[in-house]
Amino acid sequence: MRKKQVISNAVxxxxxxxxxxxxxxxxxxxxxxxxxxNAEILTNPGSMLPKNxxxxxxxxxxxxxxxxxxxxxxxxVIYTLVNMFTTLLISSMxxxxxxxxxxxxxxxxxxxxxxxxxxxxxxITIYAxxxxxxxxHLDRSLFALMVVHLFSIPIVNIYLIKGNVETxxxxxxxxxxxDGCSFVGVFFKIILPMLKPILxxxxxxxxxxxxxxxxxxxxxxxxxxGQRTLIVGLxxxxxxxxxxxxxxxxxxxxxxxxxxxxxxxxxxxxxxVKGIAAGAVKG
Amino acid sequence: MVTEKNLAxxxxxxxxxxxxxxxxxxxxxxxxxxxxxxxxxxxxPIFWTFKWSFFxxxxxxxxxxxxxxxxxKTFFTQDFTYWKAWGNTLIFALIKMPVExxxxxxxxxxxxxxxxxxxxxxxxxxxxxxxxxxxxxxxLSNMFSYNGIINNLFVKSGLLNENIDWFAxxxxxxxxxxxxxxxxxxxxNVMYLLAALATVPEELYESAEIDGASKMRRFFSITLPLIxxxxxxxxxxxxxxxxxxxxxxxxxxNGGPHGQTNTVMxxxxxxxxxxxxxxxxxxxxxxxxxxxxxxxIVACIAIFYNKFSNKMKxxx
Numbered sequence: 001m002r003k004k005q006v007i008s009n010a011v012x013x014x015x016x017x018x019x020x021x022x023x024x025x026x027x028x029x030x031x032x033x034x035x036x037x038n039a040e041i042l043t044n045p046g047s048m049l050p051k052n053x054x055x056x057x058x059x060x061x062x063x064x065x066x067x068x069x070x071x072x073x074x075x076x077v078i079y080t081l082v083n084m085f086t087t088l089l090i091s092s093m094x095x096x097x098x099x100x101x102x103x104x105x106x107x108x109x110x111x112x113x114x115x116x117x118x119x120x121x122x123x124i125t126i127y128a129x130x131x132x133x134x135x136x137h138l139d140r141s142l143f144a145l146m147v148v149h150l151f152s153i154p155i156v157n158i159y160l161i162k163g164n165v166e167t168x169x170x171x172x173x174x175x176x177x178x179d180g181c182s183f184v185g186v187f188f189k190i191i192l193p194m195l196k197p198i199l200x201x202x203x204x205x206x207x208x209x210x211x212x213x214x215x216x217x218x219x220x221x222x223x224x225x226g227q228r229t230l231i232v233g234l235x236x237x238x239x240x241x242x243x244x245x246x247x248x249x250x251x252x253x254x255x256x257x258x259x260x261x262x263x264x265x266x267x268x269x270x271x272x273v274k275g276i277a278a279g280a281v282k283g
Numbered sequence: 284m285v286t287e288k289n290l291a292x293x294x295x296x297x298x299x300x301x302x303x304x305x306x307x308x309x310x311x312x313x314x315x316x317x318x319x320x321x322x323x324x325x326x327x328p329i330f331w332t333f334k335w336s337f338f339x340x341x342x343x344x345x346x347x348x349x350x351x352x353x354x355x356k357t358f359f360t361q362d363f364t365y366w367k368a369w370g371n372t373l374i375f376a377l378i379k380m381p382v383e384x385x386x387x388x389x390x391x392x393x394x395x396x397x398x399x400x401x402x403x404x405x406x407x408x409x410x411x412x413x414x415x416x417x418x419x420x421x422x423l424s425n426m427f428s429y430n431g432i433i434n435n436l437f438v439k440s441g442l443l444n445e446n447i448d449w450f451a452x453x454x455x456x457x458x459x460x461x462x463x464x465x466x467x468x469x470x471x472n473v474m475y476l477l478a479a480l481a482t483v484p485e486e487l488y489e490s491a492e493i494d495g496a497s498k499m500r501r502f503f504s505i506t507l508p509l510i511x512x513x514x515x516x517x518x519x520x521x522x523x524x525x526x527x528x529x530x531x532x533x534x535x536x537n538g539g540p541h542g543q544t545n546t547v548m549x550x551x552x553x554x555x556x557x558x559x560x561x562x563x564x565x566x567x568x569x570x571x572x573x574x575x576x577x578x579x580i581v582a583c584i585a586i587f588y589n590k591f592s593n594k595m596k597x598x599x
Binding site for chain 1: 306307309310311313314316317318319320321323324325327328329331332342389390393394396398404405406407408409410411413414415416417418421422423424425426430431432435436439466470471474475478523526527529530533534547548551552555556557558559567570571573574577578581582585
């Protein structure tokens with residue numbers, strides 16, 4: 001019986017480790033290949049380790065004109081930080097209001113917001129968005145996209161925060177209200193400080209989605225290449241004519257773009273997990 | 284509801300306050316931005332799409348022509364590429380979902396045994412999920428390129444006789460798309476399933492084991508029914524995700540070869556959205572008609588699924 005247990009455990013571990021290798025392989029390959037010369041990437045793809053490791057690709061990416069990483073990085077950082085901040089602000093206020101507020105159309109508004117999850121219009125509505133933007137005299141730019149993002153509805157995050165506010169006993173609010181705190185005051189002074197862990201989760205999810213965003217930033221920076229984010233710049237290089245000649249640059253760029261996300265995951269993986277798991281169980 | 288009303292009524296009675304400055308006022312103010320966004324960026328575009336779907340419209344309103352139902356007629360009776368894209372979407376969803384969910388379930392069951400390193404495995408499996416879909420496409424198109432590492436490994440190990448061009452025909456491209464897609468998203472399903480499995484009480488398994496129930500029997504009679512509600516959600520998320528797969532297709536094959544791997548959403552993007560469309564001046568009215576029908580079909584599938592899976596739940 002005991003022997004059987006050991007064998008079945010060994011098989012189990014072998015299975016898990018095999019999957020682990022398969023999962024990590026493409027990421028490892030990318031990072032290692034980013035230290036190869038372009039010729040080696042094209043002619044000798046079979047070996048994982050670079051023959052003559054070089055940081056030349058990174059130097060080139062840092063200084064090249066067509067794929068100027070410092071500018072792209074700057075744009076990515078601005079775009080991500082602003083979106084993170086607005087997501088935190090909007091979703092924490094909305095989560096609190098939907099959990100605690102009493103007003104006429106609360107249920108209706110909440111249902112409307114939720115229904116958006118099931119409406120996929122396939123991109124054509126971007127033209128309507130452009131119309132709205134030109135009505136308020138905003139040109140297509142990364143800034144305009146951040147404004148659009150501010151007004152979009154972070155429904156999953158609202159759910160996360162609403163669920164968390166609901167676990168806080170209402171007695172706490174009432175005590176504060178007796179002490180003269182207003183509805184808004186309760187939010188900023190009492191509730192918000194208690195939401196720190198879930199706010200960390202929302203922040204990390206918002207960081208990840210903005211940093212990785214491709215379609216929308218691409219649409220909004222078509223006429224302003226100087227405002228491209230790192231991901232958009234990478235994809236522009238990929239679809240350009242010099243694509244085959246630039247695998248070294250692209251893989252170096254991809255490694256740079258993955259780095260912040262991987263570092264964030266390494267340090268905050270419990271917040272990631274919490275957000276994901278809560279999302280599933282609550283539906 | 285009653286208490287809410289009473290509370291509101293008594294607040295009004297006691298304080299005799301005006302609306303401005305009241306709790307409801309502050310509530311509306313705190314969600315004003317998303318509400319405005321909802322009206323301006325969601326409701327208005329839906330009406331916009333509805334309106335122009337009856338026009339021949341190239342983006343200039345003065346030259347737009349009202350053509351009643353011609354857009355719908357054309358694409359229901361003549362435009363087979365759109366319906367082929369639906370076929371591709373269903374192929375993608377119907378192959379990917381069972382493969383991915385079964386795979387994730389096996390891993391979740393293995394990890395649920397409180398073994399050493401379970402947390403580490405779970406985290407590592409999730410890694411591809413947090414990487415930009417655009418970069419996933421970039422990495423995969425390098426690895427699957429003709430002289431790429433995948434061909435190289437397959438030939439070396441004898442699985443393939445010679446290098447194949449994964450991008451040249453529909454089925455090779457689909458195989459690549461599905462392999463890559465499972466790789467990049469199975470981890471999230473492992474997490475979902477682990478969260479679900481954690482809610483099943485240990486004692487049930489113990490007593491079933493004493494009663495002599497086999498492992499298979501325990502899985503189908505205890506685990507599956509108990510995690511059914513969460514499982515239902517997981518399938519719904521996976522279904523919606525698979526039906527609306529878009530960015531991933533655009534960055535990996537861009538619908539190629541010859542549009543044969545386009546899904547509905549990527550088809551709409553590569554036809555009508557600036558920066559992705561092959562034509563500089565698409566007939567937007569036609570696009571509106573297509574988007575409208577697509578939206579309705581996706582919503583109907585989700586609703587149908589919900590009804591159907593509720594029936595299944597009652598059966599258990």
